[in-house]
Every structure is written in structure tokens, then in C-alpha cells.
Amino acid sequence: MEQWQPTKCPKDNGSMESIPGFNDAWKCVVCGLEVWAGDVPTSEEYEELVLLGEDGAPFFDTTKDVAFAINGKIWPNNHVHVLRPNRLKVGIKYLTYSLNCTDYSLYISGSTRDKLNQSDMDNILIRMPSLIEQTQIANFLDHETAKIDHLIEKQQQLIELLKEKRQAVISHAVTKGLDPNVPMKDSGVEWLGEVPEHWETLPLKLCVETRKGVAFKAVDFCDSGIRVVKASDIKQKTIRESEVFLPDSYINEYPKAVLYTGDLVLSTVGSTPDVKNSAVGQIGKVPESLNGSLLNQNTVVFSANKLLDQGFLFYLVQTNSYRDHLDLNAHGTANQASLNISDMLDFIIPMPETNEQIQITHYLDNKIAKLEELEAKSASMISYLTERRTALISAAVTGKIDVRNWQAPSVTEADTELSA
Numbered sequence: 001m002e003q004w005q006p007t008k009c010p011k012d013n014g015s016m017e018s019i020p021g022f023n024d025a026w027k028c029v030v031c032g033l034e035v036w037a038g039d040v041p042t043s044e045e046y047e048e049l050v051l052l053g054e055d056g057a058p059f060f061d062t063t064k065d066v067a068f069a070i071n072g073k074i075w076p077n078n079h080v081h082v083l084r085p086n087r088l089k090v091g092i093k094y095l096t097y098s099l100n101c102t103d104y105s106l107y108i109s110g111s112t113r114d115k116l117n118q119s120d121m122d123n124i125l126i127r128m129p130s131l132i133e134q135t136q137i138a139n140f141l142d143h144e145t146a147k148i149d150h151l152i153e154k155q156q157q158l159i160e161l162l163k164e165k166r167q168a169v170i171s172h173a174v175t176k177g178l179d180p181n182v183p184m185k186d187s188g189v190e191w192l193g194e195v196p197e198h199w200e201t202l203p204l205k206l207c208v209e210t211r212k213g214v215a216f217k218a219v220d221f222c223d224s225g226i227r228v229v230k231a232s233d234i235k236q237k238t239i240r241e242s243e244v245f246l247p248d249s250y251i252n253e254y255p256k257a258v259l260y261t262g263d264l265v266l267s268t269v270g271s272t273p274d275v276k277n278s279a280v281g282q283i284g285k286v287p288e289s290l291n292g293s294l295l296n297q298n299t300v301v302f303s304a305n306k307l308l309d310q311g312f313l314f315y316l317v318q319t320n321s322y323r324d325h326l327d328l329n330a331h332g333t334a335n336q337a338s339l340n341i342s343d344m345l346d347f348i349i350p351m352p353e354t355n356e357q358i359q360i361t362h363y364l365d366n367k368i369a370k371l372e373e374l375e376a377k378s379a380s381m382i383s384y385l386t387e388r389r390t391a392l393i394s395a396a397v398t399g400k401i402d403v404r405n406w407q408a409p410s411v412t413e414a415d416t417e418l419s420a
Contacts (some may be wrong), residue, residue: 025132029258033088048092050083051076052099055115059104067099070091081121091131093138094397098126101394127398137396140403148389155378155385162375169367170320173360174312175350189348191321199352204316205345207308212268212341213299214257216246227290229259231267231298234284235277237318239265246294255293259301261291264314266344269298272337273327280337281326281344283317300341309354311361316349 008015014030027033048071056079060063069092076082085095089134107120176184176195184194187201195201216228225245233240251258259265263286270280286293295301302317304310316322329343352360395401 009371019132019344025135038237047071047084049074050085050092050096052081052083052100052121053116054079054081055110055113056153057116059108059114059116062101062390063383065100065105065405069093069096072393080120081116083232089131090126090128091134091138093142094134095126097138097141097393098397099124101390101397102126107325112147126204129399136406137403139408140406141393141396143408144327144392145389148385148392152382152385152389157220159375159378162305162371162378166368166371167318167320169371170315170364171321172321173364173367174315177352178360178363187350192348192350193325194353195350199350201348202307202351203345204347205342205348206348207305207351207398208313208345209303209305210341210345211256211301211303213295213297215297216250216294220246227293228296229265229290229299230268230296231285232278234265234267234299236281237285239284239286241289244296250294251292257294259286259290259293259295261288262288262310264302264310264317265295266300266302266317267298268300268341268344269336269338272335273330273334279327280330280332280339281323283314285314297336300344307351307354309357309361313364315361315364322347 002140014028016026017029019025019027048069051068051070051074053066055058057066083095085092102124104114107124108114108116109120128134159359172203175192175195177199179196183197185197187193187195187199189201192201213231221228222245225247227238227245228242228246230242230244233242246253265286267280267286268284270282271278273279302313325347326339326344329336329346330339332338396403
């Protein structure tokens with residue numbers, strides 16, 4: 001790689017002299033223009049560019065980036081701006097950091113979809129210190145954000161471990177019970193393996209009663225009244241509150257569609273199984289805030305009969321084995337899948353006595369609550385670190401913190417910081 005060294009100022013053709021303390025920076029003796037030594041790309045390398053969202057980008061979510069520095073083969077579509085910075089005026093990394101902390105409320109247009117058109121983009125103002133200081137700011141931010149990103153990654157890994165722990169705890173409790181010394185027997189069911197000797201196994205369809213959601217007409221939806229629960233509202237083992245309502249009279253007209261606190265609702269239409277967060281067969285327990293709401297179509301309510309405790313049922317359908325069963329029976333197009341209720345119920349479950357089911361439910365309620373508390377703390381820490389990252393970038397590129405005298409730590413020091 002050839003190292004480029006300027007001999008004449010690109011602005012006024014004046015001579016250039018090295019800047020003390022830097023072996024890759026020069027200043028014009030006439031106009032004072034500072035220039036840093038970029039590498040001259042060979043024919044086998046790619047130009048560094050900046051990609052900036054045009055529409056649909058998270059312009060108002062300060063925790064997400066909208067600009068990205070790239071160096072390699074790309075095929076940008078018509079929803080992104082491709083920027084080729086003037087390297088004599090602005091550094092690639094500095095520009096990217098600046099664009100990611102811009103207040104886009106001043107530049108965004110569009111009523112239904114946020115859009116940054118080219119004329120508005122051209123009016124974006126960024127602070128322009130010297131190239132030397134831009135490089136210093138970018139290097140500082142690279143180092144500091146790497147430390148923050150490392151901490152965020154650790155918390156994300158912890159959350160994943162807690163989720164795995166949750167699934168393992170549920171699966172073991174509902175298939176093996178709470179007594180580690182109890183005699184076991186072969187259940188004859190592949191997914192169950194051995195179960196306590198005194199347990200039975202039964203088809204789920206013999207233990208559950210079902211009722212489907214109602215295909216309400218869209219023209220009947222209104223801005224107030226009885227809240228409606230849609231299949232898309234079922235997320236994270238609970239149900240979100242939608243902003244869709246029906247007239248109060250519908251409570252009496254559709255009594256089978258009324259939901260009550262603790263009801264177990266599953267979606268029968270959704271994404272294909274590979275889209276985990278919205279795959280068909282999402283499971284949610286009705287919270288107290290949705291007691292008395294109305295259930296829309298493409299859903300089914302599972303209600304345990306006298307053989308099964310409702311809480312035990314809730315944990316049974318959370319097992320990975322039941323999720324695999326739903327995935328296996330999902331059918332449909334490339335973008336949407338559906339489930340037949342008969343297929344959803346064609347599943348063999350372990351059946352301890354009712355008192356033991358209740359004991360297992362109470363055990364899991366307490367155990368899962370503790371795991372969720374730890375998960376919430378990690379999520380809160382990620383939120384704090386993300387906000388800290390955003391604030392640090394903004395402070396550095398706006399000059400609120402002075403990093404001109406910052407020095408990059410040695411490799412050993414940097415490794416120590418990341419391992420702390």
C-alpha cells in the first residue's frame with residue numbers, strides 16, 4: 001500500500017509542512033489547511049462510502065444508527081442515500097458519527113412514512129473541526145463505543161442464557177416433576193422420555209376445551225368501547241393492548257368472544273416458523289387489564305378441563321417440544337402460515353395428579369419470576385448503556401467534550417479494559 005504525502009496544498013497550491021506530533025498529517029503554510037494521509041486505493045480495493053437512510057430508517061430512535069460507513073461491494077436500492085465525502089474536508093468515520101446523532105426532526109418530510117429527501121439532506125448541518133481533530137474524535141469514539149458495545153454484548157449474552165435457563169426449568173418441571181428421587185418409567189412418548197412412575201400420559205385434546213375468535217367486520221371497529229385482541233397482539237407470553245375497539249353492545253352479542261383474566265390464547269395465523277417473534281402459534285395469557293375484551297379471528301382459547309390445571313397447561317405449551325410440534329404442523333405460503341386446531345391438540349402430554357400440577361405451577365411461577373427479574377435488569381442495563389453511547393457520540397462531535405489530548409491505550413491496556 002502506497003502512503004500518500006501531499007507536496008502542494010489542494011486549495012491554493014501552497015507548500016505543505018508536517019504537523020508536529022503526527023506522522024501522517026500536514027498543514028499548508030499559506031492558508032493553514034490541514035490534510036491527513038489517506039491510503040491510495042489499488043484497483044483491487046473498494047472506495048469508502050457512507051450510506052444514509054432515505055425513507056423507513058429509524059430517524060427518531062436515538063438507539064439505532066441511520067448512517068453506516070462501508071468499504072466493499074454493495075448494491076444500494078432506491079431507499080438509501082450513497083454519500084461520497086470530500087476527504088479533504090471530512091473524515092468517513094467522523095461524518096458517520098455526526099449523521100447518527102443528527103436531530104432529523106428538522107429535515108424529515110412525509111405524512112405516512114418518514115422520508116429524508118436529497119434537498120433536505122443537503123441542508124443537514126454538521127460541525128467541522130480540522131481533519132486532525134475529526135480523526136482524533138473518531139478514534140476516541142471508536143475506542144469508547146467498542147467498550148460500551150462489549151458491555152452490551154455481555155448483557156445480551158446473559159439474557160440469552162436466562163432464556164435458555166427458563167426453558168430448561170419449565171421443561172424439567174413439567175416432564176420430570178419436583179422430586180429428584182421419585183421412581184421413573186418410560187413414557188413411550190419420544191419427546192417425554194422417562195416420566196415419574198405414578199404419572200399418566202394423555203392426548204392434549206382430552207384435557208382442553210377450545211373456542212375460536214370471531215371475524216368481526218372492520219367497518220364496526222371504532223375509537224372507543226370494548227378493546228379488541230388481535231392475533232398480532234400476542235407477544236412474549238402475554239397480550240398487548242391494541243387501539244382497536246368495538247361498541248359496548250358486542251359483549252352481549254358475542255359472549256364466546258369475551259376474554260377473562262388468565263385465559264390462554266394462541267394465534268392460528270402468523271408468520272412462518274422461521275420468523276420466531278411472530279411465528280404462527282404465539283402464546284399469551286390474558287392480563288387483568290384485558291379482562292372483558294373481545295377476541296378477534298385467527299385465534300383460539302385453550303381452557304383446561306377438570307383433568308388439567310390451567311397454570312400447568314400454560315407451562316406445558318411453553319416447552320420447546322410443543323413449539324416444535326406447532327412448527328411441524330404449520331402450513332401455508334412463503335410469508336404466512338396457519339394451524340388447524342385439531343393439529344394443535346394432537347399432542348401427548350404428561351399428566352401428574354391435580355395437586356402435583358398445582359405444586360409444579362407454583363414452583364415455576366416463583367422460579368420464572370426470579371429469572372424474569374434478572375432479565376429485566378439486564379435489559380435495563382442495555383438501555384442505559386445504549387443511551388450512554390448515544391450521548392457520548394453527540395458530546396464528542398458537537399465539541400462538548402475535548403478529546404484533542406486523548407491518547408489511545410496500548411494493546412495490553414485495551415485488552416484489560418475489555419476483559420474487566
